[in-house]
Amino acid sequence: MNLSEHFTLQELIESPTARKAGIDNTPDAPTIANLQRLCQLLEGARELVGAPLLISSGYRCPALNRLIGGADNSAHVQGLAADFTVVGLPPRQVVELIADSSLAFDQVILEFDRWVHVAVSARAPRRQVLTLRKG
Numbered sequence: 299m300n301l302s303e304h305f306t307l308q309e310l311i312e313s314p315t316a317r318k319a320g321i322d323n324t325p326d327a328p329t330i331a332n333l334q335r336l337c338q339l340l341e342g343a344r345e346l347v348g349a350p351l352l353i354s355s356g357y358r359c360p361a362l363n364r365l366i367g368g369a370d371n372s373a374h375v376q377g378l379a380a381d382f383t384v385v386g387l388p389p390r391q392v393v394e395l396i397a398d399s400s401l402a403f404d405q406v407i408l409e410f411d412r413w414v415h416v417a418v419s420a421r422a423p424r425r426q427v428l429t430l431r432k433g
Contacts, residue, residue, distance in 0.1 A: 301330075302337035304344055310337070310356030310380065315366055323359050325377055332377035332418075333357060339418050340380060342401045347384050347392055354413060355381040373404070379417035381409065389414050397427045 299307040307325075310333050316323040325333065333356065344351050358366070358374040373379035384392050393408045396416065404419035407428045415430075 301334050302341050304350070305337040305340055305353075307333065309353050310377075312353075313355070313358070313362055316359070316362045319362075319365055321359065321361050321365070323357065323362050325357050325359070329357060329377040332420075336378055336380060336416075336418050339401060339403055339416060340382075342399070343382075343392075343396055343416065346395050346399055346401070347387055349384050349386065351382040351384055353380055353382050373417040373419075378404070378419065379415060381413050381415050383413050393427065397425075 301307055301310060307330065311323050311325060313323050340351055355374060357377045358368060358372065360375055363372055363375050368374060383389060389408055389412060392414045393406050396403060396406045402418070402423045403416055403425060404423045405415065405417040405426045405428065407415040407430055409415050409430045
């Protein structure tokens, strides 16, 4: 199922950890609607950087989120956040490009200098730009 032009449901729910633990990481209809909203932001980011985004984490059901030690209030659980990298671009540069753009993001976070976390919100976007260095 395509969520947008370049993103599928499968890539936004894929989790080797869930598969290994036997966790069903299938979202419900309202969460899929959130993922579609998220994918509009991801499409904008993809256009901004001029390259595909490699999604490492999208939707996480509550059981998966607990298993990996995600925050209780993680936007991933609602289908409103994704983590990604871009081949050939340092995550810091990707964060700067998104932060300086007109994209309607709620949060963009440089996580451990290794990947980018972006989130959308049902409310007005806060446009928070953060850096996470330690757990």
